[in-house]
Amino acid sequence: ETGVTQTPRHLVMGMTNKKSLKCEQHLGHNAMYWYKQSAKKPLELMFVYSLEERVENNSVPSRFSPECPNSSHLFLHLHTLQPEDSALYLCASSAIGTTFGGGELFFGEGSRLTVL
Amino acid sequence: AQSVTQLDSQVPVFEEAPVELRCNYSSSVSVYLFWYVQYPNQGLQLLLKYLSGSTLVKGINGFEAEFNKSQTSFHLRKPSVHISDTAEYFCAVSDRMASYDKVIFGPGTSLSVIP
Numbered sequence: 718e719t720g721v722t723q724t725p726r727h728l729v730m731g732m733t734n735k736k737s738l739k740c741e742q743h744l745g746h747n748a749m750y751w752y753k754q755s756a757k758k759p760l761e762l763m764f765v766y767s768l769e770e771r772v773e774n775n776s777v778p779s780r781f782s783p784e785c786p787n788s789s790h791l792f793l794h795l796h797t798l799q800p801e802d803s804a805l806y807l808c809a810s811s812a813i814g815t816t817f818g819g820g821e822l823f824f825g826e827g828s829r830l831t832v833l
Numbered sequence: 834a835q836s837v838t839q840l841d842s843q844v845p846v847f848e849e850a851p852v853e854l855r856c857n858y859s860s861s862v863s864v865y866l867f868w869y870v871q872y873p874n875q876g877l878q879l880l881l882k883y884l885s886g887s888t889l890v891k892g893i894n895g896f897e898a899e900f901n902k903s904q905t906s907f908h909l910r911k912p913s914v915h916i917s918d919t920a921e922y923f924c925a926v927s928d929r930m931a932s933y934d935k936v937i938f939g940p941g942t943s944l945s946v947i948p
């Protein structure tokens with residue numbers, strides 16, 4: 718298996734549920750990202766992990782909790798979400814510390830989240 | 834801070850006609866520029882990138898883009914579009930931070946190819 722894989726592809730949850738999104742990359746990259754894509758809005762960077770340490774947290778509400786147990790896996794734990802959190806959540810990875818690629822991001826297919 | 838502008842939110846074009854999607858970025862000492870495509874219900878996929886060298890960059894699916902430093906533009910072109918090119922197109926600029934790649938995306942241009 719190659720590339721960046723996200724599961725589940727679709728998720729429907731109530732506001733009191735707890736769920737998690739999973740991302741796995743098979744590219745040997747050392748940085749992983751969560752982006753939020755809402756209708757009619759630009760992609761929003763949520764979190765960045767570099768060498769398994771969180772290096773960016775763009776004022777994301779605490780109901781979103783990331784976890785990066787190793788350089789290949791990234792999770793986004795979801796708790797007491799709001800309907801406005803419904804969106805496509807995209808995971809990406811990149812190879813930092815190299816000149817090749819120039820910062821190209823490799824994306825998964827996304828997890829479509831609907832909060833009822 | 835870097836920023837990216839895509840002036841056209843929607844571009845309808847007839848099949849086999851040429852298309853240009855416009856992108857402008859805020860100036861910086863050095864930039865890495867990208868075009869990504871997103872097909873319905875999928876993630877983003879790289880079309881092409883400019884890192885250095887020739888200002889005309891060729892990508893996948895017959896797309897090309899030209900880097901113009903004086904106009905801070907990176908417009909995407911295709912001489913003849915197909916139905917399968919219907920998708921959302923994102924221009925992006927990358928700042929290579931010490932610990933990660935800070936990529937700023939434009940708002941996107943929705944390309945609709947009309948049969």
